[in-house]
Amino acid sequence: MQSETVLVVGSTGNIGVAAVIGALxxxxxxxxxxxxxxxxxxxxxxxxxxxxxxxVEADLTSETGMLRVVKDVKAGKLPAFQHVYATGSDLRDTNICFNEVYLNLRVEVDESAKQNGVSKASDFAECY
Known part of the structure; x- marks a missing residue:
């Protein structure tokens, strides 16, 4: 049986990396x-x-970027996904980080988390 696929938007950011690790x-x-x-x-x-x-490379801030991803999934060029995780963009234009406000912690990729004394993405992945 093929495993389920999780679509992660914002996968290279601190929380996105945690979501990818959690899914894997x-x-x-x-x-x-x-x-x-x-x-x-x-x-x-x-x-x-x-x-x-x-x-997959796509600019999801444009309608055509999202449509191309959906079209490629329907055509079988990309795996169908059952779950979606998108990092919070509603606070994108502010100086507020979702995880700091709602979870009271700062998450960074492991390498910089060690240097800055904050939560590691690999530890935060357990939330997923």
């Missing part, structure tokens, strides 16, 4: 949306693997 730990595949294909290498570095992750 739950034995799910990941369809990771990135703005630029080069960002995928950053994601793989922070997650520690490429296995189980399908990366």
């Amino acid at each position: 730990r739950a034995k799910r595949s990941v369809l990771a949306i990135v703005r630029k294909k080069e960002s995928a290498e950053k994601l793989f570095k922070h997650v520690g693997t490429k296995e189980g992750i399908t990366v």
Whole structure:
């Protein structure tokens, strides 16, 4: 049986990395949306693997970007997804971070979390 796929929008950000790690730990595949294909290498570095992750470049702030992803899923070019995780964009234009306000903690990718003394994305992944 093929594993379920989780669509992660914002997959290269601190919370996005945690969502990807959480999905992989739950034995799910990941369809990771990135703005630029080069960002995928950053994601793989922070997650520690490429296995189980399908990366697609798309600008989801444009209608055509989202439509292309949906069209490619329908055509079988991308895996169908059963779950969606999108990092909170409603606070994007503010100086407020969702996880700091609602969860009272700061999450960063593991490498910088150690340096800054904040929660690691791999630890936060348990929330997913």
